[in-house]
Amino acid sequence: MDNKMALVPYDYSAVWGLQKFHKSSSVYHFANHTIQIKQNWRQLGVAAVVWDAAVVLCTYLEMGSIDLQGRSVIELGAGTGLLGIVATLLGAHVTITDREATLEFLESNVQANLPPDLQPRAVVKELTWGRNLGNFSPGKFDFILGADIIYLEDTFADLLQTLEHLCSEHTVILLSCRIRYERDQNFLGMLKGRFSVREVHYDPSKDVRVFKAQKSIHKEDF
Secondary structure, three states, rough: OOHHHHHHOOOOHHOHHHHHHHHEEEEEEEEEEEEEEEHHHHHHHHHHHHOOOOOOOOHHHHHHOOOOOEEEOOOOOOOOOHHHHHHHHHOOEEEEEOHHHHHHHHHHHHHHHOOOOHHHHHEEEEEEOOOHHHHHHOOOOOOEEEEEOOOOOOHHHHHHHHHHHOOOOOOOOEEEEEOOOOHHHHHHHHHHHHEEEEEEEEEEOOOOOEEEEOOOOOOOOO
């Protein structure tokens, strides 16, 4: 896999609202907590800023249609950690993952925003898609979360391999994204070739969609 996976910024001319990414921090309110997320665009690029897709997926989780209490969750391409932090605050046991170069930054956000009694429920761990997947037990997780992680076409096959490894038939995948380019549609097509996929939420103000995927459809929860 190209080592640039999560660390290459978008072309400046293509980034909407670039100014907000240069702020050193951003503040959010979820699960009755104020969350202050450090950002570091200049050093870590897209991995170290909060994208709208993460905010929309946090909002979807907080709406309560998904019960995370006591559930086992893994976040892929966590970046700043906002999504994993919110999932932990909502009662889940969360493995928050990204590439090794981002882990110190990610860990600092997680530790700064989780009360001491909740910190044992959140584990920050290295995961490069398609590599060393044996470090993660197949089928261990109830939910797999990913916010705006389908932007580099070179990573699509590795991401699909990772999803297939992590999933059992009961695992629910929730992916949020803005459909920007043809390649985004191409990934959804690839995903539908391996999983049952449907759109479960759309935020028109941010033009972000949340997709739910499973290996097989369970009538009671899909």
